Amino acid sequence: MTDELLYKYDENKYNLGVLPDEAEKALIEGNKRFVAGRFLKKDFSEEIRLRLSRDLQRPLAVVLTCADSRVAPEVIFDQGLGDIFVVRNAGNVVDSIVLGSIEYAVDQFKIPLILVLGHEKCGAVRCAVDGTETSQNISTIMDKIIPTVKSIKSSNMNDDVEEIASKVEYENARQSTKRILESSIISRFVEEKKVKVITAKYHLKTGKVEILK
Template identity: 35%
Template structure:
């Protein structure tokens, strides 16, 4: 499949619609999971086109786990995704500010919060919880992920898969609560925030909210 010019692709009318953006990313994930990745926009010409600026169409907040690189998982290329990665998708001031920057300065229309299967941050939080309350921990990972685990348990959910899904949902809730910029952008329809979970065993991205 011949790649179109990067600038031309960015000018497509449906590029501003979050639903179209998300569909594009999921289509890339299907290619990746089926072993048919196209590795678009990774040539010297694309690199040169992006020297003077970037115009990513989506922002991804994901785990720092080396097995979960968003650009590869979604089969995207240079300049496509603005990515922010922390262990367990943990939120702090820098992460929130980076997400706000992507909306205010880069004008992305979609934010994807992506957890993943067999998350080490969940296992660390479980160990931390066994020693005491999550809110008393010195570790931000244990505090944030541990709170998600406790929320899941209150709903009688008790598997690691459940904990990972609930943590993505709580991360989105906390993000909107903490950021006036993002809260207003969601309310006005400027952006959409979706939750997802990458499956290491299949290479597929599980859609948790849309």
């Protein structure tokens, strides 16, 4: 069945009249293919690379996710070259550089969807939960996650460390979404219904992306 599915680059496929809900559906359908092992065949030929080098970017979505090697957006959403504008760091946290990257992408390329993707067994989250002593640079990341850790621990005092970490993974992704929505540029696009911002969590064992309401 896999050979029957062929990915063909279409320079007009995305961004030109694509609605946020349609972009979200495309990612969800791609993840379903990933889970089922029914990947579209990708064209990475010289012709495609040359076409992409000439054309303005037209990604389907911006994806902010963790730098974890097991979490590769283009793979888990079964997309090709030029389809996703990816921003990654340990813990999928938002600082001024991350927010600027997202604002730039949405403003310049008219991308209709922003997806914040947390994931199962996040090392950065576990580091924050355990209170591990770190370097000054790593602490900069931890400072973004620790307030969420404190909040979750205070309201879930009977949970074990694994349960706490899992809940922090969910809430940390939501907090990143909240910070993105605080951007005047992003919030304006959202109000105009040109952009949708959603939150999700990737499950390593199943490969499923869970969209958070």
